[in-house]
Amino acid sequence: MLLCIDTGNTNTVFSIWDGTRFLAHWRIATDHRRTADEYFVWLSTLIQLQKFELEIGACIISSTAPRVVFNLRVLCNRYFNTRPLVVGKPDCLLPVPPRVDDGTTVGPDRLVNTVAAFDRHGPDLIVVDFGTATTFDVVDIDGAYIGGVISPGVNLSLEALHMGAASLPHVDVTMPAKVIGTNTVACIQSGIFWGYTGLVQGIVQQIRAERDRPMKVIGTGGLAPLFDQGFDVFDAIEDDLTMHGLRLIHDYNKEMGNG
Numbered sequence: 421m422l423l424c425i426d427t428g429n430t431n432t433v434f435s436i437w438d439g440t441r442f443l444a445h446w447r448i449a450t451d452h453r454r455t456a457d458e459y460f461v462w463l464s465t466l467i468q469l470q471k472f473e474l475e476i477g478a479c480i481i482s483s484t485a486p487r488v489v490f491n492l493r494v495l496c497n498r499y500f501n502t503r504p505l506v507v508g509k510p511d512c513l514l515p516v517p518p519r520v521d522d523g524t525t526v527g528p529d530r531l532v533n534t535v536a537a538f539d540r541h542g543p544d545l546i547v548v549d550f551g552t553a554t555t556f557d558v559v560d561i562d563g564a565y566i567g568g569v570i571s572p573g574v575n576l577s578l579e580a581l582h583m584g585a586a587s588l589p590h591v592d593v594t595m596p597a598k599v600i601g602t603n604t605v606a607c608i609q610s611g612i613f614w615g616y617t618g619l620v621q622g623i624v625q626q627i628r629a630e631r632d633r634p635m636k637v638i639g640t641g642g643l644a645p646l647f648d649q650g651f652d653v654f655d656a657i658e659d660d661l662t663m664h665g666l667r668l669i670h671d672y673n674k675e676m677g678n679g
């Protein structure tokens with residue numbers, strides 16, 4: 421079985437692939453201080469609760485937080501007796517290398533999204549990921565990541581508004597019926613919801629114009645379904661894009677006789 425670990429700046433998701441399907445997805449807050457032993461106690465509790473018999477034979481990690489990787493490596497070595505593949509490191513092969521400026525380190529989550537979206541939807545894509553940051557990853561004809569856009573994530577913007585303005589509360593994101601809010605919460609919800617809707621529509625339109633070709637738009641991340649209600653910009657929503665990509669990259673490395 422394959423253990424896939426997706427560490428974002430906010431949350432880390434552990435998923436188990438049994439060769440045919442994902443058996444479980446477990447989420448924990450990202451914290452670089454968490455030790456290998458702590459991860460293992462947490463994981464084995466969940467494994468026991470679900471009454472799984474797990475034989476982890478391989479691990480793959482994507483981490484946007486470099487400091488977390490050390491303890492995740494120790495977890496894989498010590499408790500699963502495997503050397504993990506770490507996306508973005510030279511010893512982890514990608515089906516197609518990214519085409520970006522020399523010296524740029526592309527976020528591994530964006531590389532993984534690109535691989536997964538290309539596998540499912542073919543060439544010429546814009547992947548919009550609503551995570552800690554809202555990112556746009558552009559996929560070329562051959563599946564390469566060729567750049568994109570990074571903007572502040574929805575929850576980060578909400579938090580910044582609450583932190584910076586003494587009278588503004590923290591609110592949840594929902595789709596407001598109207599643009600003109602008639603109370604503080606409704607005004608903030610409108611700003612976030614219609615603001616991000618406009619941001620996504622505008623950036624997608626400009627990417628399409630710059631590329632001058634038809635492109636499909638794939639939405640992913642926890643908030644993608646919410647933003648799908650407001651407007652018709654996504655050709656598809658994928659809730660497991662990162663895990664699918666991690667599995668593909670693992671399989672690719674295995675095929676190539678790597679690791």
Ligand SMILES: Nc1ncnc2c1ncn2[C@@H]1O[C@H](COP(=O)(O)OP(=O)(O)OP(=O)(O)O)[C@@H](O)[C@H]1O
Nearest residue numbers: 428429430431550551552553592593594641642643
């Ligand atoms: N209506 C909502 N309002 C606010 N947050 C929401 C809502 N629906 C889902 N979420 C959030 O979406 C998140 C799941 O999204 P996802 O896993 O894509 O990103 P993340 O964990 O926040 O970021 P990262 O992957 O960068 O760590 C959860 O943190 C969840 O709280």
Ligand SMILES: CC(C)(CO)[C@@H](O)C(=O)NCCC(=O)O
Nearest residue numbers: 484525526527529530553555570
């Ligand atoms: C943009 C984020 C934070 C999105 O998770 C991550 O992909 C990252 O840290 N990227 C590094 C810079 C880049 O992707 O160009």
Ligand SMILES: [K+]
Nearest residue numbers: 428529551641
């Ligand atoms: K993510």
